[in-house]
Amino acid sequence: MAIHRFRALEEVLSRKPVDVKFQSEKVSELFGANVFGHDAMREYLSKEAFESVMNAGTTGTKINRKIADQVANSMKAWAMKKGVTHYTHWFQPLTGTTAEKHDAFFTPLENGRAMETFGGEQLIQQEPDASSFPSGGIRNTFEARGYTAWDPSSPAFVYAHTLCIPTIFISYTGEALDFKTPLIKALSALDKIATEVCQYFDKDISKVTATLGWEQEYFLVDTALYNARPDLNMTGRTLFGHSPAKGQQLEDHYFGAIPERIYAFMRDFEQESYKLGIPLRTRHNEVAPAQFECAPIYEETNLAVDHNTLLMDIMTRVAKRHDLKVLLHEKPFAGINGSGKHNNWSMATDTGVNLLAPGKTPKTNLMFLTFFVNTIKAVHDYSDLLRASIASAGNDHRLGANEAPPAIISAFIGKYLTTVLEQVETRVGGKFDEQDEAMLKLDIHKSIPELMLDNTDRNRTSPFAFTGNKFEFRAVGSSANCANNMTVLNTIVAETLKTFKKDVDALIDKGEKKEVAIMQILQKYVVSSKKVLFEGDGYSEAWANEAEKRGLPNVKTTPLALDAYITDKSKKLFESNDIYSHSELEARHEIMLEDYVKKVQIEARIMGELATTYILPSAVKYQNVLISNIKGLKEAGLKESAYANQLQLVEAISNHIAIMSDGVEKMIEERKKANELTNSRDKAIAYCENVKGKYFDVIRYSVDKLELMVDDAYWLLPKYREILFLR
Ligand code: ADP
Numbered sequence: 001m002a003i004h005r006f007r008a009l010e011e012v013l014s015r016k017p018v019d020v021k022f023q024s025e026k027v028s029e030l031f032g033a034n035v036f037g038h039d040a041m042r043e044y045l046s047k048e049a050f051e052s053v054m055n056a057g058t059t060g061t062k063i064n065r066k067i068a069d070q071v072a073n074s075m076k077a078w079a080m081k082k083g084v085t086h087y088t089h090w091f092q093p094l095t096g097t098t099a100e101k102h103d104a105f106f107t108p109l110e111n112g113r114a115m116e117t118f119g120g121e122q123l124i125q126q127e128p129d130a131s132s133f134p135s136g137g138i139r140n141t142f143e144a145r146g147y148t149a150w151d152p153s154s155p156a157f158v159y160a161h162t163l164c165i166p167t168i169f170i171s172y173t174g175e176a177l178d179f180k181t182p183l184i185k186a187l188s189a190l191d192k193i194a195t196e197v198c199q200y201f202d203k204d205i206s207k208v209t210a211t212l213g214w215e216q217e218y219f220l221v222d223t224a225l226y227n228a229r230p231d232l233n234m235t236g237r238t239l240f241g242h243s244p245a246k247g248q249q250l251e252d253h254y255f256g257a258i259p260e261r262i263y264a265f266m267r268d269f270e271q272e273s274y275k276l277g278i279p280l281r282t283r284h285n286e287v288a289p290a291q292f293e294c295a296p297i298y299e300e301t302n303l304a305v306d307h308n309t310l311l312m313d314i315m316t317r318v319a320k321r322h323d324l325k326v327l328l329h330e331k332p333f334a335g336i337n338g339s340g341k342h343n344n345w346s347m348a349t350d351t352g353v354n355l356l357a358p359g360k361t362p363k364t365n366l367m368f369l370t371f372f373v374n375t376i377k378a379v380h381d382y383s384d385l386l387r388a389s390i391a392s393a394g395n396d397h398r399l400g401a402n403e404a405p406p407a408i409i410s411a412f413i414g415k416y417l418t419t420v421l422e423q424v425e426t427r428v429g430g431k432f433d434e435q436d437e438a439m440l441k442l443d444i445h446k447s448i449p450e451l452m453l454d455n456t457d458r459n460r461t462s463p464f465a466f467t468g469n470k471f472e473f474r475a476v477g478s479s480a481n482c483a484n485n486m487t488v489l490n491t492i493v494a495e496t497l498k499t500f501k502k503d504v505d506a507l508i509d510k511g512e513k514k515e516v517a518i519m520q521i522l523q524k525y526v527v528s529s530k531k532v533l534f535e536g537d538g539y540s541e542a543w544a545n546e547a548e549k550r551g552l553p554n555v556k557t558t559p560l561a562l563d564a565y566i567t568d569k570s571k572k573l574f575e576s577n578d579i580y581s582h583s584e585l586e587a588r589h590e591i592m593l594e595d596y597v598k599k600v601q602i603e604a605r606i607m608g609e610l611a612t613t614y615i616l617p618s619a620v621k622y623q624n625v626l627i628s629n630i631k632g633l634k635e636a637g638l639k640e641s642a643y644a645n646q647l648q649l650v651e652a653i654s655n656h657i658a659i660m661s662d663g664v665e666k667m668i669e670e671r672k673k674a675n676e677l678t679n680s681r682d683k684a685i686a687y688c689e690n691v692k693g694k695y696f697d698v699i700r701y702s703v704d705k706l707e708l709m710v711d712d713a714y715w716l717l718p719k720y721r722e723i724l725f726l727r
């Protein structure tokens with residue numbers, strides 16, 4: 001029997017907070033305890049092996065076989081001390097979750113004995129059966145093999161009693177089948193050109209690392225209620241549900257006290273995260289009821305992405321112990337805010353400089369201005385790709401829904417830097433001469449208080465906002481792998497910096513002074529990309545109109561947003577930076593379209609099933625109660641006025657049932673038509689516009705009305721107020 005609402009409610013009311021046992025009160029004592037990081041490596045590896053792994057992590061130098069054997073052996077010894085018996089290559093296939101296939105260290109020997117083995121070969125490479133992971137047609141089914149390869153830039157860790165080795169996942173012919181491979185390539189492309197550009201300012205800089213600090217929003221609901229909602233269970237979001245009398249309008253949840261059961265869960269998953277070296281810093285309630293957020297201190301981007309992926313897994317597992325369900329879907333509930341991720345991004349040099357922090361001297365100032373303006377130009381030139389990098393069925397519900405940034409990509413830089421760019425634009429004049437070098441002395445640093453003011457007073461409606469010493473990309477979906485967005489951002493900035501370097505060098509070759517050449521090019525870039533800058537309210541209709549006038553794209557749905565991946569411009573960009581080949585791009589495009597279709601298809605099926613097998617029977621049962629009551633009143637000789645209201649209700653219920661059932665039937669017809677389409681893009685558009693677009697809202701409207709009419713005792717699906725407010 002399905003778990004229906006009342007049983008679930010009883011369960012919720014009997015819950016008690018779980019008593020979390022803390023292994024140590026001090027986070028510093030736990031931190032990284034389950035990571036084969038610096039300290040463990042120093043203890044377990046020879047000096048030569050330690051340096052070899054460190055170099056492989058930072059510069060990508062190869063690790064030789066002998067060293068790999070030694071590293072593997074040490075990892076095994078370290079892990080076995082923690083009671084670990086198995087290892088796995090841990091990777092991030094395009095399904096959006098993480099994948100593992102566990103193998104035992106245990107190896108049988110002759111004469112019935114056995115020993116634990118783990119060699120360099122197993123550390124470096126594995127061949128999981130890849131046929132069940134999406135490949136977008138790259139792999140023919142007869143060549144189902146793909147392989148995973150060790151990524152020494154992200155440390156191994158012990159998780160769920162298993163030694164996990166972060167790896168990339170590629171096909172036998174070398175195409176990327178995961179999120180990590182292109183990300184690592186993009187980070188390396190950025191490093192190379194950003195370091196070259198830094199050389200204009202400081203010869204000591206030999207490496208630039210992109211940094212990422214994500215903020216993760218999520219909802220928590222009780223497991224029993226979750227299980228009593230087949231829609232939540234199957235799709236991650238509720239397809240029906242009337243808004244509760246009280247939603248988020250009182251704004252009493254945001255930064256309010258954290259309920260005890262939730263608090264126990266948070267401390268529990270934080271403890272697990274600390275052991276795995278995830279530097280979580282903040283936790284708080286979010287705007288919507290039952291919505292929360294956590295954020296770590298930023299890290300090097302590849303590691304930060306691994307940590308976010310791992311965190312989503314940790315949260316999901318730990319929640320079980322607390323009878324809670326973590327919802328990472330972008331829009332689990334209509335009518336209240338959905339969840340996103342904010343990707344805070346910057347670039348750091350190996351000399352300890354944050355390239356997006358205004359400098360203290362004219363020289364570092366110019367360096368700041370260079371990276372700042374180049375980033376804006378990149379956002380301007382490739383805004384369509386940034387939009388595509390965050391496209392998903394779930395995120396379509398947020399973008400443009402006046403709670404998350406709109407689908408129009410623009411950048412917010414604050415009052416002070418707007419003035420600075422205006423000065424660059426006008427004062428530099430047509431020709432920048434020696435006199436204008438005064439510009440270089442722009443005292444951005446002294447204006448830090450002003451910057452901070454901009455920052456605290458900042459615009460929360462912009463998708464890409466400068467927040468004092470970093471940009472914050474706010475339109476990422478809460479369930480997304482950050483890598484998708486980070487691959488695009490780092491690639492487009494790398495590409496822009498390449499052009500910048502060429503442009504500046506050309507002027508220097510003509511005999512222009514370096515600083516003057518840089519200012520001239522920056523001025524050109526400010527002029528050509530200023531239309532992407534917007535300081536106003538991103539949620540307003542006025543902005544949508546203004547953006548259209550400026551020619552900024554406003555693509556509202558995933559199937560169309562994804563087109564940006566396969567334009568000639570995009571193919572050229574990714575190929576020339578060695579991130580994706582044409583076939584890899586086509587494959588990804590295909591995979592994302594298929595993912596979209598499957599998600600909407602599942603939603604449509606559940607919607608139809610629930611309407612027919614949950615909603616309709618409840619409504620009919622109640623209708624019969626009313627009808628027999630009306631009959632009784634009539635028989636008792638009462639006047640029509642005594643049952644007129646009930647008659648009206650019977651009629652209203654009938655009408656809504658008719659609209660709902662008719663909608664379901666027609667939706668199924670549209671699904672059949674869409675399923676016959678063979679081109680993935682056409683199919684995705686059909687699902688978007690004809691299945692979802694024409695029927696989801698219509699069906700839902702009537703179901704939600706019925707929820708307000710039908711006797712509460714007959715209603716089978718837990719209601720919003722119960723899911724969101726009961727603790
Ligand atoms: P909020 O946006 O909620 O006000 P903060 O400004 O404190 O939060 O920071 C948000 C995130 O930005 C944190 O994860 C923080 O580590 C990260 N962050 C700060 N500096 C950088 C940087 N230079 N590069 C990348 N991320 C950064």
Ligand code: MG
Nearest residue numbers: 215342344472
């Ligand atoms: Mg933020």
